[in-house]
Structure formats: C-alpha cells, structure tokens
Amino acid sequence: MTRKVTIRDVAYLAGVSISTVSRVVSNKVNVNEITRQKVQRAIDKTGYEPNYTARALATKNTDTIAVIIDRTPSKGFANSFFLDILDAIATRLNFYSKDMLLVFSDGKNSTEYSKVKSLIQSNKIDGVIKLSVQKNDKTINFLKESSKPTVVVGRPNSKNMLSVNNDNPKAMQNAVNFLIKKGAKKPAFVGGNKEYIVTIDRQEGFELALKKHMINYDENDMYYVDFSIDAGYELADTLIEKEYDSVACTDDLIAYGIAKRYNELGKFIKIISFNNTYLSKISNLPFSSVDINAKLLGREAVDLIMNPQASQKQTIVDTKLIVRS
Amino acid sequence: MTRKVTIRDVAYLAGVSISTVSRVVSNKVNVNEITRQKVQRAIDKTGYEPNYTARALATKNTDTIAVIIDRTPSKGFANSFFLDILDAIATRLNFYSKDMLLVFSDGKNSTEYSKVKSLIQSNKIDGVIKLSVQKNDKTINFLKESSKPTVVVGRPNSKNMLSVNNDNPKAMQNAVNFLIKKGAKKPAFVGGNKEYIVTIDRQEGFELALKKHMINYDENDMYYVDFSIDAGYELADTLIEKEYDSVACTDDLIAYGIAKRYNELGKFIKIISFNNTYLSKISNLPFSSVDINAKLLGREAVDLIMNPQASQKQTIVDTKLIVRS
DNA sequence: CTGAAAGCGCTTACAG
DNA sequence: CTGAAAGCGCTTACAG
Numbered sequence: 043m044t045r046k047v048t049i050r051d052v053a054y055l056a057g058v059s060i061s062t063v064s065r066v067v068s069n070k071v072n073v074n075e076i077t078r079q080k081v082q083r084a085i086d087k088t089g090y091e092p093n094y095t096a097r098a099l100a101t102k103n104t105d106t107i108a109v110i111i112d113r114t115p116s117k118g119f120a121n122s123f124f125l126d127i128l129d130a131i132a133t134r135l136n137f138y139s140k141d142m143l144l145v146f147s148d149g150k151n152s153t154e155y156s157k158v159k160s161l162i163q164s165n166k167i168d169g170v171i172k173l174s175v176q177k178n179d180k181t182i183n184f185l186k187e188s189s190k191p192t193v194v195v196g197r198p199n200s201k202n203m204l205s206v207n208n209d210n211p212k213a214m215q216n217a218v219n220f221l222i223k224k225g226a227k228k229p230a231f232v233g234g235n236k237e238y239i240v241t242i243d244r245q246e247g248f249e250l251a252l253k254k255h256m257i258n259y260d261e262n263d264m265y266y267v268d269f270s271i272d273a274g275y276e277l278a279d280t281l282i283e284k285e286y287d288s289v290a291c292t293d294d295l296i297a298y299g300i301a302k303r304y305n306e307l308g309k310f311i312k313i314i315s316f317n318n319t320y321l322s323k324i325s326n327l328p329f330s331s332v333d334i335n336a337k338l339l340g341r342e343a344v345d346l347i348m349n350p351q352a353s354q355k356q357t358i359v360d361t362k363l364i365v366r367s
Numbered sequence: 368m369t370r371k372v373t374i375r376d377v378a379y380l381a382g383v384s385i386s387t388v389s390r391v392v393s394n395k396v397n398v399n400e401i402t403r404q405k406v407q408r409a410i411d412k413t414g415y416e417p418n419y420t421a422r423a424l425a426t427k428n429t430d431t432i433a434v435i436i437d438r439t440p441s442k443g444f445a446n447s448f449f450l451d452i453l454d455a456i457a458t459r460l461n462f463y464s465k466d467m468l469l470v471f472s473d474g475k476n477s478t479e480y481s482k483v484k485s486l487i488q489s490n491k492i493d494g495v496i497k498l499s500v501q502k503n504d505k506t507i508n509f510l511k512e513s514s515k516p517t518v519v520v521g522r523p524n525s526k527n528m529l530s531v532n533n534d535n536p537k538a539m540q541n542a543v544n545f546l547i548k549k550g551a552k553k554p555a556f557v558g559g560n561k562e563y564i565v566t567i568d569r570q571e572g573f574e575l576a577l578k579k580h581m582i583n584y585d586e587n588d589m590y591y592v593d594f595s596i597d598a599g600y601e602l603a604d605t606l607i608e609k610e611y612d613s614v615a616c617t618d619d620l621i622a623y624g625i626a627k628r629y630n631e632l633g634k635f636i637k638i639i640s641f642n643n644t645y646l647s648k649i650s651n652l653p654f655s656s657v658d659i660n661a662k663l664l665g666r667e668a669v670d671l672i673m674n675p676q677a678s679q680k681q682t683i684v685d686t687k688l689i690v691r692s
Numbered sequence: 693c694t695g696a697a698a699g700c701g702c703t704t705a706c707a708g
Numbered sequence: 709c710t711g712a713a714a715g716c717g718c719t720t721a722c723a724g
Contacts, residue, residue, distance in 0.1 A: 046490070048716095048717060048718085049717065049718065050717080058694080058695085059694070059695045059696075060695090060717090060718080060719095061694070061695055061696080061697095061719080061720080062693090062694060062695075064718070064719060064720085065693090065694085065719095065720095067718095068719080071693090071720095072693070073693070073694085074693055074694085077693080077694080089488075091485065091488035091489050092489060092717085092718070093424075093489060093490050093716085093717050093718065094489040094490050094491040095420050095423040095424040095429065095490060095491075095716085095717080095718090096424050096700090096716070096717030096718035096719090097717080097718055097719075098420040098423075098700095098718090099418075099420040099421050099424050099699095099700050099701065099702085099716090099717080099718070099719095100699080100700050100717080100718045100719040100720085101700085101718085101719065101720095102700075104420065106468070109469075113454065124450065125449065125450060128469070128471075129438065129471055132469065132470075132471040133471070136471075141468055141470070141486075141491070142468065142469050142470075143431070143466055143467065143468055143469075144434075144453070144457065144467050144468075144469040145457075145466070145467075146453075146454055146457040146458070146461075160416065161466075163414075163416035164416050164417060164418060164419040165371070165418050165419050165420060165701095166419040166420075166466070271645065271649065298649070302649065320596065324596065324623070324627065326651055371701095373700095373701060373702085374701065374702065375701080383710080383711085384710065384711045384712075385701090385702080385703095385711090386703080386704080386710070386711055386712080386713095387709085387710060387711075389702070389703060389704085390703095390704095390709090390710085392702095393703080396704095396709090397709070398709070398710085399709055399710085402709080402710080417701085417702070418700085418701050418702065419702095420700085420701080420702090421700070421701035421702035421703090421716090422701080422702050422703075423702090423716095424700090424701080424702070424703095424715095424716050424717065424718085425701080425702045425703040425704080425715080425716050426702085426703065426704095426716085427716075490717095
C-alpha cells in the first residue's frame with residue numbers, strides 16, 4: 043500500500059509551491075495558464091485528491107449536512123414518504139456538492155438532542171435538516187439557538203427558524219370539505235401520535251371544516267393511534283360501532299387498515315387521508331389522499347439550508363387532494 | 368456569537384498543557400486523578416467539545432461509514448426492505464459510535480463509482496457498505512482494491528471481499544419446492560432487473576428446483592420486469608395467457624401486482640415471493656414470501672466492517688419462508 | 693501571479 | 709504522570 047499522495051508531492055513534481063497547487067485545485071484564484079497546466083499534469087499523474095479533513099479543518103467547512111429522521115412516524119408514513127424525501131434531499135444536496143449524514147432517531151427527544159448537539163459542537167456538519175417536529179421538541183429548541191443553519195420539515199414553534207411545510211390545517215380542511223360535499227354527515231378524525239405537530243395541525247383543519255359546516259362533534263370523535271395498518275384495522279370496529287359515515291385520517295397506513303377492515307365486513311366508509319402513497323391506490327377500497335409533494339419538500343429544504351439568508355424563511359409547499367373512488 | 372472553545376482554552380483554565388487535556392478527553396492513558404478532575408471541571412465549565420475535523424486529521428480516523436443505496440431496486444424492494452436495513456445499520460453503527468454517510472446512487476454504475484472513489488480518496492470516510500450488486504459492478508471492483516474496509520450486502524464477484532448475504536439460490540429453491548409440493552406443475556419465474564446479482568441467484572434456485580422435480584421449462588418461462596407493482600400487474604395477462612399455475616417471484620412489489628390482476632379477474636394463482644414486506648400480507652390474495660431478515664443483514668454488515676480481520680469473510684444470514692394462504 | 697509562513701485544532705512519540 | 713514539539717494536510721492573508 044503506497045503512501046497517500048499529498049499536495050506536497052504534487053507541488054514537488056510540478057516544481058511549484060504547495061500554495062500554487064492549492065490554488066489550482068480550488069480554482070478560485072487566477073493562476074498563470076502555463077503553471078496551471080504543469081500542476082494539472084502533476085495532479086493527473088499522481089491521481090492526487092485533496093484530503094477532506096485537512097481542508098475542512100482549514101476552511102471550517104465540512105460540506106456535510108445532517109438529516110435527522112425519526113423512526114416513529116417514518117414507520118408510519120407508509121415509509122415511502124420518507125424514502126421519497128430522503129431521495130429528494132440527496133439529489134438536491136448532490137447538486138450543491140454536499141453529502142448527507144443520516145441520523146436515525148428513536149423519537150426519544152433527548153437522545154436525539156444529544157446526538158445533534160454533539161454533531162454541531164464538534165463541527166462535523168455544516169447544517170441540519172430535521173424531518174419531523176414534536177411538541178416541546180428539545181432538538182429544535184437547541185437548533186434554534188445553534189450557530190449552524192437548520193431547516194425543519196414541518197412547523198417549528200418559532201417563526202425565526204427556516205422551515206418547509208405544507209399548510210396542513212388548510213389541506214385537511216379542504217379534504218374534509220370534499221368529504222362533506224360528497225355527503226358526509228358524521229366524520230371521525232383519526233390521527234397518528236398526538237406528540238407530532240403534524241397531527242395537531244391536521245386536526246385543526248378537521249375542526250375548522252366541521253365548524254364551518256355546522257356539524258357537531260366533540261373530542262370523542264377524534265382518535266389517535268399508532269402509525270400503522272394494524273392500528274387502523276383495530277380502530278375500525280369502534281368507528282363502525284359509533285356509526286361514523288366517513289373518516290378524515292392523517293396517514294395512509296392507518297387509513298388503509300381502516301379500509302381493509304370495512305371491506306372485510308362488506309361495509310363501506312368514505313375516507314380521505316394523507317401522503318398519497320401507493321397504499322391509497324392499491325386498497326380494495328381506494329380512498330382519496332392528499333399528496334404533500336415529498337420531492338418538493340426535500341428540494342426546498344436543501345435550497346433553504348444552502349441559502350439561509352433568503353428572505354423567505356418559511357416555505358410552504360402546495361398539496362393536492364388526489365380523488366379516488 | 369462567542370468564539371468556539373478549543374483545547375487551548377480548557378488547558379489554560381485548568382492550568383495544564385493541551386497534551387494533558389487531550390489525554391483526559393481521549394481517556395486512553397493514565398492521568399493523575401487530581402489532574403483529571405481539574406481538567407474535567409474546566410471542560411464542564413466551558414462546555415468544550417473536541418473539534419471533529421482536527422481530530423480526524425490527526426488520527427486519520429473519520430468515524431464515518433458510507434452506505435451506498437441504489438435507487439433502482441430500492442424503489443422496488445417495496446421500500447420497506449431498504450428502510451429496514453438502513454435502520455438496522457444505523458442502530459449498529461450507533462453502537463460503535465460511528466456515523467452514517469448516506470449516498471443515493473442512481474444505478475448508473477459510473478457516477479456511483481466516481482462518488483465512492485472520491486469519498487475514499489479524499490479520506491472522508493473509513494469504510495463503505497454497499498447495498499446492492501450489479502453484474503460487472505465498477506464500484507465493487509474499485510472497492511475490492513481499496514484501502515478501506517468494504518462490506519457488500521449481496522454476493523460480490525470476488526471471494527476476498529467482506530460480504531453479508533442470504534443463500535439466495537437455496538432460499539428460492541426451497542420456496543419453489545414448497546410451491547411444487549402444493550401442486551404446482553407449471554411455474555413461471557418472475558425476476559426484477561437482470562443486471563442485479565440477486566435476480567440471477569434466485570433464478571438459479573428456481574431452475575434447480577424444477578430440474579430436481581423433472582419439470583420442464585425453458586428461458587421463455589422466465590420473465591424480467593421493473594421493480595414495481597405496475598410491472599407485475601401488466602405481466603399478469605401474459606402469465607394468464609401462458610396458463611401458468613404458479614409463480615416464483617423475486618420481489619413482493621412485483622408479486623403484489625400479479626396477485627392484484629389475478630384477483631381482479633376472479634382468478635387465482637399460487638405465488639411465492641421475497642422480502643416478506645407488508646405487501647405480501649395485505650394483498651387480497653396473500654402470498655407466501657421469503658423473509659430475508661433485513662435487521663440481521665444490516666447488523667452483520669456493520670459488525671463485519673468494524674472487524675475486517677474476522678475469519679469469517681462471507682456471512683450468510685438465514686432466510687425463512689413465511690407461508691400464507 | 694507566486695511563495696513562505698502562519699494557522700486550523702487536535703494527537704502522540706519522545707523526553708524527563 | 710506530564711509538557712514541549714512535531715505533525716496531520718490543507719488554506720489564505722501578506723508581501724513581493
């Protein structure tokens with residue numbers, strides 16, 4: 043195993059100083075064309091590639107963005123939402139020549155917090171994108187004061203943070219309006235874990251729609267279950283018993299479980315849900331679902347983090363109700 | 368924004384040299400208890416956290432492992448396989464206090480190759496785990512000669528590489544045996560993209576089983592389609608026309624599409640597939656599927672990369688046919 | 693346009 | 709057990 047070639051080797055071979063090699067490599071500063079070519083030849087011959095850590099130490103720039111993904115909802119959002127947004131983020135980071143450090147967190151806000159804190163304080167990363175927001179989110183409170191740019195996908199509790207989000211209350215309100223237009227008189231709200239802001243925001247939309255249409259409801263008409271098919275499946279019996287004629291659900295996985303159970307019993311219920319994953323299509327009882335545009339959420343998150351001075355600190359990505367059945 | 372605290376500040380506050388601070392922090396070498404406490408107090412008071420890049424430069428150790436995920440099959444393996452293995456890898460890396468740099472590749476072997484090459488040559492990472500293997504995989508050929516430990520999830524074309532894999536020929540053979548035991552007389556093989564080794568290996572298992580049972584078949588009985596529900600759905604009409612009585616499929620997504628179409632037409636066909644994702648359960652026509660144990664694959668991959676000298680260079684993870692219907 | 697030098701913030705062999 | 713010094717491999721302000 044031959045020793046790694048350094049800037050010194052290239053400089054020696056080209057007969058110039060290491061400063062000059064550095065200038066050629068970084069390509070930021072004028073270098074005499076002849077010199078440039080000499081250096082380039084030496085680089086090509088040696089296969090020189092600058093040492094990442096040395097450069098990072100000198101420039102205080104790591105070209106790395108951490109992405110924090112929470113296991114709890116990522117199990118839930120039918121996975122494909124999370125893979126989609128990761129993919130979109132990766133693609134856009136690539137465009138900026140940045141790498142992605144992926145951190146799985148377990149929803150336990152404090153272990154996530156210490157991990158993120160240490161990444162930031164040790165200067166291993168240049169910024170962070172966080173893919174979910176909980177109530178009293180310790181990580182977010184820390185990031186808000188952090189020296190590194192941070193983007194939250196979701197609604198942070200502070201207006202000073204960079205964020206990209208859907209207008210969840212409005213999206214849910216529209217979806218419920220649609221349900222009502224189709225004849226719903228007694229809808230139930232079924233949300234995922236109530237600790238997540240996204241659940242709360244969609245519930246708000248549900249309530250707005252009902253109030254607008256003078257439909258009575260109370261807190262017993264709002265259910266919170268795990269982000270899973272099974273949870274929806276099990277809840278269905280309760281929904282049947284309570285004789286709801288429709289459900290506004292925050293997540294396709296849960297909705298799928300509900301639809302499955304109704305279908306099994308030869309019953310029918312109107313459903314709208316979120317994420318427009320393939321579950322909403324392949325169900326035997328296809329249901330309408332709000333497409334939240336994962337691709338664009340991911341892309342905008344990266345654009346924001348790369349341009350933290352942008353005037354627009356809160357980006358809202360449009361949603362679209364995909365109607366089925 | 369106050370200046371970042373460095374080892375120098377801590378040393379000054381504690382009244383010792385920076386060497387001593389370093390020793391206390393790294394905790395590898397004996398330090399007088401009194402001294403240790405002085406230093407510790409200074410660390411606590413200042414909130415000192417060692418600079419990652421500086422340490423990495425000095426130790427030539429990045430504590431970062433790159434994970435390469437290929438978009439093509441990851442769309443296909445019903446996604447959940449890939450999220451599962453990423454999750455397992457993340458969990459195990461965490462155990463070793465390593466971070467994960469996630470690289471999405473687009474299946475175009477040459478862009479992936481140059482990305483990986485640059486990560487390695489710039490010393491940004493300590494090792495790589497690659498989640499899929501193609502025929503003539505440029506990246507793998509490069510990694511094989513690389514100075515950094517590399518683990519392939521799948522079957523590499525070289526026995527010298529660290530790898531973790533299922534015994535795919537055997538797993539498929541067993542699954543097909545099961546199909547035959549259940550009465551299959553004319554099975555089709557349906558695989559994903561033929562460029563992936565995993566497709567080839569499972570096909571081999573299919574052929575082995577048929578030969579053993581003296582069932583005639585030829586290459587026209589083997590189909591290769593996209594890793595998608597739609598691809599399976601579309602293929603179904605051909606399968607019906609050719610009057611197959613069963614299908615051995617390499618991927619739940621495809622299998623689901625096939626099952627869906629048969630079901631739609633009020634027809635039935637025996638199916639076995641791979642990955643045991645929830646698609647195999649929720650189908651209206653539930654089918655048996657081989658669980659390839661993503662959790663263990665991920666965990667073993669990390670264990671291998673952390674112990675590259677291990678005697679066992681090729682780890683095989685057991686599979687289990689989950690029987691349904 | 694180019695080079696010498698200082699600096700980025702650590703680690704570690706060496707000497708005591 | 710501890711410190712001074714060299715070194716990791718770059719970048720960049722400064723001077724020419």
